[in-house]
Amino acid sequence: MTEFSLRDLERIVAARAGASPDESWTAKLVAAGPEKAARKFGEEALETVIAALGEDREALIAESADLLYHWLVLCHTRSVTLDEVLAELERRTAQSGLAEKAARDA
Numbered sequence: 328m329t330e331f332s333l334r335d336l337e338r339i340v341a342a343r344a345g346a347s348p349d350e351s352w353t354a355k356l357v358a359a360g361p362e363k364a365a366r367k368f369g370e371e372a373l374e375t376v377i378a379a380l381g382e383d384r385e386a387l388i389a390e391s392a393d394l395l396y397h398w399l400v401l402c403h404t405r406s407v408t409l410d411e412v413l414a415e416l417e418r419r420t421a422q423s424g425l426a427e428k429a430a431r432d433a
């Protein structure tokens with residue numbers, strides 16, 4: 328199992344956002360603003376759907392990676408952090424009471 332996490336990628340996105348747009352795709356997207364980042368995210372979402380419906384496992388993995396990366400870039404352009412999204416997911420999980428059950432069953 329890989330040790331790499333979305334937190335690691337979020338840190339990389341934040342660091343590369345300030346680089347030169349000539350040398351960094353992240354910097355280019357961030358400089359273009361949320362509309363461009365949202366459009367790219369939408370394209371990647373569609374490509375992920377196509378990969379899933381096409382039952383192409385390798386394509387689904389690749390498109391999912393593109394999707395998550397572009398989602399982090401999009402959130403960065405709106406100053407939304409991964410931690411805030413995880414906190415929202417945690418709140419929902421706490422409401423359902425399933426976190427304790429998952430921990431017990433683990």
Ligand SMILES: N=c1c2ncn([C@@H]3O[C@H](COP(=O)(O)OP(=O)(O)OP(=O)(O)O)[C@@H](O)[C@H]3O)c2ncn1[C@@H]1O[C@H](COP(=O)(O)O)[C@@H](O)[C@H]1O
Nearest residue numbers: 336339340343344350351352353354367370392393396397
């Ligand atoms: N995970 C990614 C990642 N996934 C996809 N991409 C880039 O996303 C771009 C999207 O590809 P497309 O073919 O859809 O884009 P395009 O057609 O060239 O662009 P448009 O014409 O649509 O504007 C490509 O340039 C990919 O390289 C990524 N670029 C960067 N990262 C991560 O970000 C880090 C920093 O990258 P840079 O910012 O480029 O230094 C990398 O080390 C990676 O960890």
